[in-house]
Amino acid sequence: MMTISGRKISYAGIFIFWFVTMAVLLFRHYGLNQNIAPAAYKSVIPDELLGEQWLGVYYKGEKIGYAGRQIEKKDEGYKVSELLKMRLKVMDTRKEIETITNAFLDHGLRLKSFDFELKSDADMTIRGRVKDNNLNVEIETQGAKSEKVVRLKDAPSLNLSVVPDILKQGLKTGRKFTMAIIDPATLMQENMFIEVTGKEPITAMGIKQDAFKVRGVFKGTEFFMWLTEKGEVLREESPMGFTLIKESKENAMRIERPSLDFITQVAVPFNLKLPRDTTYLMVKISGIDFKGFELDGGRQRLEGDVLEIRKEALSYQPSAISLKHQEEYLKDTMFIQSKDPQIVALAKEIVKGEKDKLKAARLIYEWVYKNIEKVPAITIPMATEVLKTKRGDCNEHTTLYVALARAAGIPAKIAIGLTYKDGFFYYHAWPEIFVKQWIAVDPTLGQFPADAAHIRLITGDIDKQAQILSVVGKIKIEGMEYK
The missing domain is CATH 3.10.620.30 (C8orf32 fold)
Structure with missing residues (x-):
């Protein structure tokens, strides 16, 4: 007969797994956009979206991690690097999670390759290479390997975030559109719905300013983000009390000891x-x-x-x-x-x-x-x-x-x-x-x-x-x- 403590432990996995692989990824909004011509990005990505960007990660007001991204120009195109680190409390046990992503683009911002690494209970590496209209993916976890070929409708381009698409469509209240992306957890093509709902005052790094509120829906899950007119992300939220807030690198990287247990909370x-x-x-x-x-x-x-x-x-x-x-x-x-x-x-x-x-x-x-x-x-x-x-x-x-x-x-x-x-x-x-x-x-x-x-x-x-x-x-x- 299983003990009560062991029985409770068994409930932990399904929520934590999807919290990490989906809820967090919703905020990053990275995927393969199949619909927008790569050249269109050149005129809509302002300088504010290049370089380093840092956000603190919060759960119901409690600091649990940080996210950082850097876009660099290279001779052969661009390199997009991203780091996400979180500290979670799971059934009175502290869990550390870290993801590292590197994506390589050509000068037209078309995706050439990417590497994704998850460091946690079982480390996982996902590598993707684009060849013609195929995305060849290899997944490796502690020596176990699996491969998959994702067939793409068009030559893919990397969607750095939903921001370039929103800027291309125009930050205007009431504007709605749907974008095709690659689901980061399943590597299947999915649709994400975007709507600019209006303007609201938002405080970030001690500065209060008006920002456009953008609503997104992905696989039935709703999220919100607040953008400046140039597309700078000030804040993002999901229904579960999960929030990202723009911070300096020094403040973003300060993580507190978590007190809220995810399993109990949900x-x-x-x-x-x-x-x-x-x-x-x-x-x-x-x-x-x-x-x-x-x-x-x-x-x-x-x-x-x-x-x-x-x-x-x-x-x-x-x-x-x-x-x-x-x-x-x-x-x-x-x-x-x-x-x-x-x-x-x-x-x-x-x-x-x-x-x-x-x-x-x-x-x-x-x-x-x-x-x-x-x-x-x-x-x-x-x-x-x-x-x-x-x-x-x-x-x-x-x-x-x-x-x-x-x-x-x-x-x-x-x-x-x-x-x-x-x-x-x-x-x-x-x-x-x-x-x-x-x-x-x-x-x-x-x-x-x-x-x-x-x-x-x-x-x-x-x-x-x-x-x-x-x-x-x-x-x-x-x-x-x-x-």
Whole structure:
């Protein structure tokens, strides 16, 4: 039986992972802009945007880090360098996070290559090289490598920030436009909506001045930034109390000891006390737009704003899955490397020729639950990396389980949502497998099937999970009935 402290630790991963890889990146606004001609930038980037820029990073008013950027002219074009450092408190444990980015552009500001490094629990390096209309990406984490080719519609140019696009469109109240970027976490092309909402007085570095307020929306998450007429960023905000403020380099680099625990801050209060093995749960969901989420289907039934969840009975009447969908949930991906020789070999060793898919799925569940150490981790999990380190939280457990299940021929996917503990719902990840029906299992918490206190919001690989940020701090859950 898992201890309460260990059980709490397992909830840490999903939120921290996306806080670092998405919430922070929203402020940086870096991506590959496919729509604007590179030459257009030459006339809209003022000198104020060149050189060094520094911002302090705050969470609910508490200083937790800093960000710095420098743009340099080189013989072959430009070099854009960026440093981000944060100090977080996670389940009473202090975590240090650092990212270093270097991007190289030609004289037309077209992206030639980039290197991104994440230093945390598991160091990660992402390298990208542009060749023709392809972006060739290599990801390396503690010796585990994965490659991907991103096909681009046009020859890419680096979007230094959304600022050049806004300046090109014109800083005018009411102006709206959409820009195409590369999602920094998934390397997939996405759209970002931008709107200039008006002017407001803003104080930065002791100077009060009028600034344009700009609203942005990316994957359902809203953020704001305040710009001078020349495009200098004075302040940026996201819905979770995350703020960047223009500061001198000396002040920006002063980081305080964090006192706010992220996991506690984003937990959702609940009005009922649930038993550990809840088999049925009825709740009312409010505060969010249900569009784009997967609240209805399988073990969950949504009518209006009332959600019912029933723990699967393993003798339940079987449902069908199309061949197309079955192939989708068996495929090898950049992070779920189900065809990696080590993953395939381990799956065979665990299953030992078991023909019953449900029994095989349980064998894999038992192996992951027993062999992966449960610790909070700030990583972008890859199945091969988890197999090597054998440690992590719900992200790591889930990613490895799904890879092993697929390697054993069992359709599996990642579910993201919330699960209950001691009067709160915490953000969490767990697998779903298809054996005559979709079955939720939890190799992190030790539940097969998972209890009904797991509320699924979405399913999918890393490209879908960023959507979770759009509900953080907004969703409300009211208990109505349980068994």
